[in-house]
Amino acid sequence: MFFPKADKPRYPNNPLAPLTTLLTVVLCLYVGRLYYLQVAQYDQFSTLSNDNRLQPSKIPAVRGEIRASDGTLLAGSRDAVALIYKGGPVKQLERIAGLAGLMLPLPAVDPKVGEVVLKRDVPPDRILALEEWLSGQENLELRYRVQRIYPSGLAGNLLGYTESANQADLDGGYDRDDLVPKSGLEAGLEDGLRGRPGERLQEMDARGRVVRERVVRPAERGHTVTLTLQPKLQLAAEKAILEAKDDINIRNRRNGIAPVDYARGAIVALNPKTGQILALAVGPKYDPNWFATSPRDPMAAKALLDTKYLPMWNRAVKIFEPGSTFKLVTASALLEAGFGNRTYQCYSSWFWGGRPWRNWNRNRDMGPMDAKGAIANSCNTWYFQSVVAYGPKDFGNLEAKRAAEFGFGQPSGLELIGESGGELIGPKISEEQGRTWNPGSSLNYAIGQEFRATPLQIARMLATIVNDGKRPELTVLGSVDGKPVAPKPMTQLEGRYWAMLKEGMVKTTQVGTAKEVLALKEFPILTGGKTGTAQTAQGVHRDHAWYMGYGPVKDPNLVVVAFFENGVEGSGVALPAVKKVMAAYWNVPLDSKGKWIKPTVSSAPSR
Numbered sequence: 001m002f003f004p005k006a007d008k009p010r011y012p013n014n015p016l017a018p019l020t021t022l023l024t025v026v027l028c029l030y031v032g033r034l035y036y037l038q039v040a041q042y043d044q045f046s047t048l049s050n051d052n053r054l055q056p057s058k059i060p061a062v063r064g065e066i067r068a069s070d071g072t073l074l075a076g077s078r079d080a081v082a083l084i085y086k087g088g089p090v091k092q093l094e095r096i097a098g099l100a101g102l103m104l105p106l107p108a109v110d111p112k113v114g115e116v117v118l119k120r121d122v123p124p125d126r127i128l129a130l131e132e133w134l135s136g137q138e139n140l141e142l143r144y145r146v147q148r149i150y151p152s153g154l155a156g157n158l159l160g161y162t163e164s165a166n167q168a169d170l171d172g173g174y175d176r177d178d179l180v181p182k183s184g185l186e187a188g189l190e191d192g193l194r195g196r197p198g199e200r201l202q203e204m205d206a207r208g209r210v211v212r213e214r215v216v217r218p219a220e221r222g223h224t225v226t227l228t229l230q231p232k233l234q235l236a237a238e239k240a241i242l243e244a245k246d247d248i249n250i251r252n253r254r255n256g257i258a259p260v261d262y263a264r265g266a267i268v269a270l271n272p273k274t275g276q277i278l279a280l281a282v283g284p285k286y287d288p289n290w291f292a293t294s295p296r297d298p299m300a301a302k303a304l305l306d307t308k309y310l311p312m313w314n315r316a317v318k319i320f321e322p323g324s325t326f327k328l329v330t331a332s333a334l335l336e337a338g339f340g341n342r343t344y345q346c347y348s349s350w351f352w353g354g355r356p357w358r359n360w361n362r363n364r365d366m367g368p369m370d371a372k373g374a375i376a377n378s379c380n381t382w383y384f385q386s387v388v389a390y391g392p393k394d395f396g397n398l399e400a401k402r403a404a405e406f407g408f409g410q411p412s413g414l415e416l417i418g419e420s421g422g423e424l425i426g427p428k429i430s431e432e433q434g435r436t437w438n439p440g441s442s443l444n445y446a447i448g449q450e451f452r453a454t455p456l457q458i459a460r461m462l463a464t465i466v467n468d469g470k471r472p473e474l475t476v477l478g479s480v481d482g483k484p485v486a487p488k489p490m491t492q493l494e495g496r497y498w499a500m501l502k503e504g505m506v507k508t509t510q511v512g513t514a515k516e517v518l519a520l521k522e523f524p525i526l527t528g529g530k531t532g533t534a535q536t537a538q539g540v541h542r543d544h545a546w547y548m549g550y551g552p553v554k555d556p557n558l559v560v561v562a563f564f565e566n567g568v569e570g571s572g573v574a575l576p577a578v579k580k581v582m583a584a585y586w587n588v589p590l591d592s593k594g595k596w597i598k599p600t601v602s603s604a605p606s607r
Helices: 015-042 042-053 093-100 124-134 167-171 182-190 230-256 288-292 296-303 325-334 372-375 379-388 390-403 427-432 439-446 453-467 499-508 571-588
Strands: 054-059 073-085 116-119 140-149 162-164 178-183 198-204 210-216 225-227 263-271 275-285 349-352 354-357 477-480 528-534 544-551 558-564
Touching: 054 210, 073 124, 073 544, 093 124, 124 140, 140 288, 162 288, 178 182, 230 263, 230 275, 230 558, 230 571, 263 453, 263 571, 325 372, 325 390, 325 439, 325 453, 325 499, 325 528, 325 544, 354 379, 372 379, 372 477, 372 499, 379 390, 379 439, 390 427, 390 439, 427 571, 453 499, 453 544, 453 558, 499 528, 499 544, 528 571, 544 571
Parallel strands: none
Antiparallel strands: 054 198, 073 116, 073 140, 162 178, 198 210, 225 477, 263 275, 263 558, 349 354, 528 544, 544 558
């Protein structure tokens, strides 16, 4: 059979033809895409793949240690485990809270970081149990970290403390796991203590688990800093501040003032030959370990924020009226200006400018005195008469100049952040500041009123006199990584009357205002010093108490300054505290009342 020819080409009538065509097109697209990914974009995707598989991780640096002069560990670091909450439901919450010692309900998560620390230091004996209960829980995590510890309990206000980084710290260049110093030597020595973090690459599997890791750059531990602090002397100074509470309350009861719970003060002990700090105690003291704990004791938090006792204050670097301790600067200024060692009657009250200017002894005149006698007996009216004879305005400018030479108005050099430089006052300074200087202010200036300084500055002033005018820059650094730190250079002050100032201070302890405590019959080592009681704006019987002393007189190796805020009386509160510190340094035995335990003379053996 013959079919007629068609007018157009004819195709087989196969229903699979369209599907075959579609599959062919799709396969071509896949091949093209595969070529693009595997060949054209190989370098780019190879890099991304390695980035997903290898994750960089920081290796925290261990913070450097702080040790005392004898090697006692004052601040160190140890491994700790923190419990982190990331929000959301938690299985077996009551059981976990009991193991970790948590208070329920759980706190809210910090929205900025997406988590909150429930406990900074999980007890080691609870870690394994918590790991079991936290298994499979995405909202809780045990995170290993480094914790700062202060095992000795000494010098907390000097050492300062560290805390975990907050948002401001992160913005300033710290990482989330860093310990950030907030005060004291921790902050002042941060550059050396911090160390340098390292870096490692962690190889991750598909589930995000670490398979292996490689250290790219090891972490560098912070430097070990050894201080000049002597633990025995530091402990004695801290104890003296605690015991001063009883001396203050005896006077408060006598004056109808409410008793205090803590003595507020500071004691500084240093080597005048080097400017090295041997002890720096502050009261009330706080424990820097508290800042590493979580949850925190509510009572401890309340105590730290107390506005009456201000335990976070380092009173050694705060400014207060120095009272009669400053009379040494006045005497030095007058003597070196050619005023001469004049003798005046030590009146109980002396009239000038239409008003009485009173001595501390308001009951009787104390007789004629020269500069040495005025230092020993702390005669206010000798200084008043001297200022008027010199000229109040001229004296005010002279005093400001001499005070600046002694280092007032500038920090002491100690390695602390936030140390006050104190202040300088005087007629010229007031005029430059647009204020009026009252001539009566020059009289107050001469006895350490209307003027403020730090206990550290008073200690440096005394060390300068002891050194015959060589003013030290104070330091607490003994060595770094075992290498001694050279003492800072001294500044030589002009002067010819250093011996006279020291003679006046020796008379203070032997026949003057400190004789009841430090005369040779009361203390076996000859010392010099000066009492100070500074009136305050808080009213009567709220005076600040000061005493500064040094010794042994022939070859001084110790300067001690004690200050007590509202301590009422320098000779009754600050002086006994200094005696206790001196006794600890020179191994002089004292009884429970601070009296020297004299050695007994054994009788000769019978024959």
